[in-house]
Every structure is written in structure tokens, then in C-alpha cells.
Amino acid sequence: MASSSEFSPTGRRYAPGTPTGFRLWWHRHRLTIIPYFYIAPFFILFAIFLAWPVVRSFYLSFHKQQGISTPTFIALDNYINLVADPRFKQSLLNTTVYALGSLFVQIPLAFILAAVVNSKLVPWANAKSFYRLSYFVPLLTSAVIASLMFSILYDYNSGLINSYLVRLFGEEAKVGWVRNASVVKVSIILLLVWRFTGINSLYFVAGLQNIPKELEEAASIDGANWWQVLIGITIPLMRPVILFVTVTAINGSYQIFAEPYLLTGGGPRDQSLSIVQYLYNTGFSYFNLGYASAIGYTLVTIIVILAILNLRFFGAFREDQ
Amino acid sequence: MTTTVQTTPASGPRYSGIQIRNGALVSLANFFLLIGVLLAAVPFIYMISASFKPQNEIFTFPVQIIPKEPFFDNYTTLIGETLYLRWFLNTAIVAVGRTSLSLLLCMLAGFAFAKYDFPFRRVLFVMVLASFTLPFEVVLIPLYTMMVRLGWLNTYWVLIVPFAASAFGIFLARQYALALPTELMEAARIDGSSELGIFFRIAIPNLRPALAVMGIIFFQASWNDFLWPLIVLNDSTMYVINLALPTLRGPYGDQYGLVLGGAVIAVIPIIIIFFAMQRYFIEGIMAGALKG
Structure with a gap:
């Protein structure tokens, strides 16, 4: 799958160990690209279920939202009410x-x-x-x-x-x-x-x-x-x-x-x-x-x-x- | 002051230097420690003993630790007349699902952070670490709204997916993967192994202790979870044990026999893990200290 194969997809024969085009690029950069595939599943879930709710919650804290109503902006009112x-x-x-x-x-x-x-x-x-x-x-x-x-x-x-x-x-x-x-x-x-x-x-x-x-x-x-x-x-x-x-x-x-x-x-x-x-x-x-x-x-x-x-x-x- | 009291049994450890000066002090200290052990154990023993008693005997005083005659009705009622088996199954499915998914995500990512060099590595890792400090409760409201939109309430997904990306898990996984010899990976690469092959055939087999430690942490966290199930489950057939146990108290909150029987069964998997994998269990608990 990696560089060990001697054949390009078109079937043309290359000397062993001399990949060209995409394969050459991939061979050179795979070690910095593959880790992104490894961390991607984690970070996708992390972004959806943690990072986004953290931001959303911050946003909501400056809004009034009752049940499923549309949030209305009330600035610091929630925090002011909280103090009292x-x-x-x-x-x-x-x-x-x-x-x-x-x-x-x-x-x-x-x-x-x-x-x-x-x-x-x-x-x-x-x-x-x-x-x-x-x-x-x-x-x-x-x-x-x-x-x-x-x-x-x-x-x-x-x-x-x-x-x-x-x-x-x-x-x-x-x-x-x-x-x-x-x-x-x-x-x-x-x-x-x-x-x-x-x-x-x-x-x-x-x-x-x-x-x-x-x-x-x-x-x-x-x-x-x-x-x-x-x-x-x-x-x-x-x-x-x-x-x-x-x-x-x-x-x-x-x-x-x-x-x-x-x-x-x-x-x-x-x-x-x-x-x-x-x-x-x-x-x-x-x-x-x-x-x-x-x-x-x-x-x-x-x-x-x-x-x-x-x-x-x-x-x-x-x-x- | 000069009289040394020999309190060590022949097989005990030899310790050099200052000898114990005061046997009375040793007895006193151990007396108090034993009381402590007793206090730690009493609620536990009480729970097990009371689960084998009929309702009217649970509160008899003085307490009989061994019931006059063992009474199994709490357990038979639990299994025959409540959804207990279903709740147990739900809890197990969720715990196993969340543990497996978390292990895969955290090992892959932790391995990448430990053994590869790529742009933004530090920034991304610090971002994960920073999320440690956030109490989970802060995402409760938006996460709940999201679950409603996804139609995930009363499903297994709602308990498995949102917490699979564990920040503590990735931190631990990286910590363990750092100890993996890089030469091993280089050698495999020269032998023509793919990168995924390196992960599955070199990293995973060599990180089995890490898998055990993290697996126990994830499993226990899921098994013991309460607040999130309380919010996202309201269909009693989808309950997990922790959610169901308090409801077993009945309408007047006094049916303790059933509750205690249910609690005893619920603790068994954790006890089995504790005794079967004691070393990893303890390491997992102590792993918390790595954070500090």
C-alpha cells in the first residue's frame, strides 16, 4: 500500500523506490498528514459535543430563553438577577x-x-x-x-x-x-x-x-x-x-x-x-x-x-x- | 524511653534505625485505624445484609448482620416483577459501548500526539487539556437541546456518543504512548508496514496496560453516571440502573429491600473488575494524580 509497490495505477513500470506524482508527495508528507486522520474522530466529537456547547452556553447566558422559544438578547440581566x-x-x-x-x-x-x-x-x-x-x-x-x-x-x-x-x-x-x-x-x-x-x-x-x-x-x-x-x-x-x-x-x-x-x-x-x-x-x-x-x-x-x-x-x- | 518493645512478628519487615518506642502507641493507632476500616465497611455490609431481609426486618434493632433465615424475595421480585434485567442490560450496553468508542478515539489521538510531529500539535493538545478545567455542567443545557433536535432522547446513542471524546482519556493515552520505543516503529516502517499497521500491530499490543487502565476508568464513569441519564431518559424501559434504583423505593419511598437488592447487583460488576484487575484498577485511580 505504501511505497513498496513497484507499479503505478496505469501499470507503467518504474524502478523500485522511485515513486512519482501524488505517490511521491504522499511518501514525503504522509507522516505529517496521517496523524490528522488519527486525531480527526476525536476532534470531530470534541467539537460537536463539547466545544460548541461551551460556546453556545456562553451565548445563551446573555439571552432569555424559555423552553424552545427563540433566545432574546438581554445582556447581563441573567447575571444581575443571579446576584440578587x-x-x-x-x-x-x-x-x-x-x-x-x-x-x-x-x-x-x-x-x-x-x-x-x-x-x-x-x-x-x-x-x-x-x-x-x-x-x-x-x-x-x-x-x-x-x-x-x-x-x-x-x-x-x-x-x-x-x-x-x-x-x-x-x-x-x-x-x-x-x-x-x-x-x-x-x-x-x-x-x-x-x-x-x-x-x-x-x-x-x-x-x-x-x-x-x-x-x-x-x-x-x-x-x-x-x-x-x-x-x-x-x-x-x-x-x-x-x-x-x-x-x-x-x-x-x-x-x-x-x-x-x-x-x-x-x-x-x-x-x-x-x-x-x-x-x-x-x-x-x-x-x-x-x-x-x-x-x-x-x-x-x-x-x-x-x-x-x-x-x-x-x-x-x-x-x- | 530506652525500652524497645518488639511488636514485629518474625516474618515482618526489618526496619533499620529508630525502633518503635512505644507499643501502646502502636496499639492505639491500629485500634483507631481498625475503627476507620469498620466505618468504611459498615454501610456496605449493612446493604448486603439488609437486601436478604424482608421489609419489616430491615430496621430491627439491634442489627442482625446474618439474617435469621435468608430471604430471597427482594431478588426474585426484582428480576420477576420489575424491569431490572433490562436496566442492567441497558447499563452494560452503554458502558461497553462508551468504553470501546472512547478507547479507540483516545488511543488513536493520543498515539498521534505522542509519536508524530505535525503542525498545530501543541495548540490542539493544549486545547484538549484546557477543557479539563471546565465542569461538565456548563454544557448541560445546549447539549440537551442538541439531543432533542437529533431525536436521541431515550436511545443508547445519547449516553454513548457525547462523552466518547474524553479529554482525560487522550491525556492518559498520550502519556502511555510516549513510553513506546520509536525504534520499534521505524523498524516496522522499514519492513514495509503501513502506518495503520503500526498502530494496530505495534502500538496497541504494547499498550495493553494502558488499555486496561483507561478501560476501567471509562467503564466505571459510565456505570456510575447519574445526572446525564436523569436528563435525557424518561422512558423507564431505557433507564440505566442508577436512574432506576431510586424509583424502586416505591410511592412512599420506603421499599428499601428492593433498592438494596438492586444496589448489590449493580455493584457486582465493579467488584469483579476490582478483584480481577486490581493492579490496573488502582493504577487507574491513581492516574488521576497525573493531572496535578
Whole structure:
């Protein structure tokens, strides 16, 4: 098929290895042309199903479109309405609380677990791998299955958690996990901690194993205590992993949908409503497509700003990164 | 401080340097770690155990992990009286379809980005990488409108095609293909192999681990998807499992036996993949860290 054939399409005989015309051109350029055929299927789908909708959504966010009506240009009205929208503000607050939950509960917990498992506090190699393996268990479920499981555990009258609380502390210790407005966010954070602490811990374990043992040992021989080793050596060397885990956790928290949607439906009184669920309700229950697109772009802006802040905070632009 | 407590079993690892100073501390740490393991496992065990109980026993307290007598009605009802088998089949078709298509697209493109030099290579690749940062929700509205226009609602296409071009997939594929020795390709070229022949006979066989890792990532993502099916499917015969499970709770939302049985069956394929391909499964999960 390539240059090895000795015959041109007209049947004229050429000396082997001397293609002419199109074949010569093809022979010279095929290595820069073929890759375009390889990337074309990907980029065609990419353009249709990602790039175009991204642009279209941006366009729609400056328009009013109700259902299948023609979009009418309203400039920044969607965004201005969004700033004043109490439901949006509530969903932004809730989602931020979820993100703070992963930042200040889940990630430190994951780090401690990883540090302990990786330390001499767990001296047995098979115990180390047992702990690591058990971190995977929650990852085998989907958000939907995890939410359904937790809705049973959280059941007010007979759920496992309240049953134990009643047994230990009496009837008034019952908690309205999914019906008490001031508790729902905690319930959802607990579910997220259950689902994601393990995976983050695995990332930390992998990072800790890359730190040369000699460094930490040299420091402790020089008289540094465990706290000084942690602050002075371990955490600085773990910076890329911590950055990755933080960015992923914040991204994930701001995009949360299934857990509050299935556990509480966003309630009570919108106290667990997430941004994505508000987008979903706006777009697919009220068919307010322009407004929903504006919510989408606000979400993008938030995520990008937080990612940049994170990069700055962890100094990822430095040379050694 | 000088008393060293020997806690290592004879077969355990020998570690040099500082010995464990405090056996009590070791016990305490492991005690808390075991509680953590228990907490991670409890919802899972509870789910399996409750799926073998009749509705009125699910909530009995104290919990009996092993049901008094195993009760299979949840499973027989699920298979006999609901569309569960159909939903399972739908989920499987979509997951296999999306995985195969994604693998082909991403391997071809990733291979091209890694092993060929062509104009705009960098720009095009950076464009793909930039799309990483975009949350999927931003395209939800226009993508849905497009699906309506295409008449794709309640089809398999709607779940397979729009997400086949995975940016993360192409990134991983390129990463793996970079490690492929270029000499191998040169040799094949001299032997008269076509470029497509090089891809199928040299790249693909040598990138089997990459195929496994990416395949697991794509399969799991598709199997666990919820938001997109929720939007584009409303015909219950086309439901995927994740969409169907919450509806099994019944009109009062309390038929948990069926839900849990359905959830247990839904987790089985993922568990099988986990145990059969543990190395690749873990690598796939850790591959996420490559992004950072």
C-alpha cells in the first residue's frame, strides 16, 4: 500500500523506490498528514459535543430563553438577577460549606490516616496493605448507591444511627439527619467524608512513599521532633500531592449533585440545595435555559478562580514544579 | 524511653534505625485505624445484609448482620416483577459501548500526539487539556437541546456518543504512548508496514496496560453516571440502573429491600473488575494524580 509497490495505477513500470506524482508527495508528507486522520474522530466529537456547547452556553447566558422559544438578547440581566437571587445565594453558600467540609475535615483526616499507615505505628507490611485496600471499599459504590445506603442509615425513626443514639442517650438524642434544616449539611458532609477520604488517603500514601526515608531520619537524628519533621520536610515535599488533592476536592464539591438530590432533594428549605441542582431545576423543571446557562458559567468562574488561588497558594508556578 | 518493645512478628519487615518506642502507641493507632476500616465497611455490609431481609426486618434493632433465615424475595421480585434485567442490560450496553468508542478515539489521538510531529500539535493538545478545567455542567443545557433536535432522547446513542471524546482519556493515552520505543516503529516502517499497521500491530499490543487502565476508568464513569441519564431518559424501559434504583423505593419511598437488592447487583460488576484487575484498577485511580 505504501511505497513498496513497484507499479503505478496505469501499470507503467518504474524502478523500485522511485515513486512519482501524488505517490511521491504522499511518501514525503504522509507522516505529517496521517496523524490528522488519527486525531480527526476525536476532534470531530470534541467539537460537536463539547466545544460548541461551551460556546453556545456562553451565548445563551446573555439571552432569555424559555423552553424552545427563540433566545432574546438581554445582556447581563441573567447575571444581575443571579446576584440578587436568594435561592442561588443559598445554593452557593451550601456548596461552599460542602467544599469547606472537604477542605477542613476530609483532607486533614485523609492526611493523618495516610501518615499513620505509612509510619512505624503500623509496623507490619500486610497490615499496611490491608488498610490501603480497605480505603477502596467506598469507591466501589456510585454516588447514587452511597446516597441510598445513607438515606437508610439516616432514617429518623429506625435508621441505624438514630437507633444507636437512642440506645446510648435516650429518645431525645434522635437527630433529624435529612429533615432538620440545621443538620442536613453535616449529613451530606459525612456522606462525602465516607466516600472520598479513602481515595485522598491513597494519594497521600503514594506521595509519602516518594519521600526519601533518609531525609526524615537525618532530621530526627539531628534532634528534630516529629512535628518539626512534618512541617519542615514532609509537608513541603508533599506540596504537589496536597495541591492535587485540594483542587480535586474543591472541584468535586462545587459540582456535587447526586448526594443532596437523592438524600434530601435539596431541602429542607433549600438548606442542602447545591449549585448544580439549582442549575438542573432551573433548566429542566422551569425550562429557563438562559438563566441556567448563566448559573453554569458562574460555576465555571468560581472553579477556575479557586483553582488559580490554589496554584498560587501552593506556589505551583515555581521552577521545581 | 530506652525500652524497645518488639511488636514485629518474625516474618515482618526489618526496619533499620529508630525502633518503635512505644507499643501502646502502636496499639492505639491500629485500634483507631481498625475503627476507620469498620466505618468504611459498615454501610456496605449493612446493604448486603439488609437486601436478604424482608421489609419489616430491615430496621430491627439491634442489627442482625446474618439474617435469621435468608430471604430471597427482594431478588426474585426484582428480576420477576420489575424491569431490572433490562436496566442492567441497558447499563452494560452503554458502558461497553462508551468504553470501546472512547478507547479507540483516545488511543488513536493520543498515539498521534505522542509519536508524530505535525503542525498545530501543541495548540490542539493544549486545547484538549484546557477543557479539563471546565465542569461538565456548563454544557448541560445546549447539549440537551442538541439531543432533542437529533431525536436521541431515550436511545443508547445519547449516553454513548457525547462523552466518547474524553479529554482525560487522550491525556492518559498520550502519556502511555510516549513510553513506546520509536525504534520499534521505524523498524516496522522499514519492513514495509503501513502506518495503520503500526498502530494496530505495534502500538496497541504494547499498550495493553494502558488499555486496561483507561478501560476501567471509562467503564466505571459510565456505570456510575447519574445526572446525564436523569436528563435525557424518561422512558423507564431505557433507564440505566442508577436512574432506576431510586424509583424502586416505591410511592412512599420506603421499599428499601428492593433498592438494596438492586444496589448489590449493580455493584457486582465493579467488584469483579476490582478483584480481577486490581493492579490496573488502582493504577487507574491513581492516574488521576497525573493531572496535578
